Amino acid sequence: MRTLHLLVYDYVADVLERRGPHREGHLALLRAYQADGRAVIGGAIGDPPRGALFAFHDAAAAEAFVAEDPYVAAGLVSGRRVEPWTVVD
Numbered sequence: 001m002r003t004l005h006l007l008v009y010d011y012v013a014d015v016l017e018r019r020g021p022h023r024e025g026h027l028a029l030l031r032a033y034q035a036d037g038r039a040v041i042g043g044a045i046g047d048p049p050r051g052a053l054f055a056f057h058d059a060a061a062a063e064a065f066v067a068e069d070p071y072v073a074a075g076l077v078s079g080r081r082v083e084p085w086t087v088v089d
Contacts, residue, residue: 001086001087001088001089002086002087002089003084003085003086003087004040004055004056004057004084004085004087005055005056005057005058005059005061005062005082005083005084005085006053006054006055006056006062006082006083006084006085007042007053007054007055007056007062007065007066007080007081007082008051008052008053008080008081008082008083009051009052009053009054009071009077009079009080010050010051010077010078010079010080011049011050011051011052011071011076011077011078012075012076012077012078015048015049015076016048016049018074018076019071019074019076021074022070022071022073022074022076025070026069026070026071029065029068029069029070030042030054030065033056033061033065037057038056038057038058038061038064038065039054039055039056039057039061039065040055040056040057041054041055042054042055055085059082059084062082063082066080
């Protein structure tokens with residue numbers, strides 16, 4: 001077994017209307033974290049999206065992502081938490 005760290009976002013109700021100018025930067029940040037091995041996977045949850053889940057190798061990477069995320073800076077994230085996730089391989 002191994003432990004990953006889930007970053008759970010809750011989005012504001014009008015995220016679809018407001019995310020446009022910030023979307024490419026948000027996705028580029030996730031791709032950069034995936035490319036250097038800090039993030040495993042991530043994406044929106046719900047249809048329409050009401051939040052997102054991201055898996056990181058450690059809690060520090062999850063917190064660093066939050067600090068850099070354009071969605072957070074733009075006020076699109078209404079709540080967030082980081083939870084350890086024990087993965088059975």
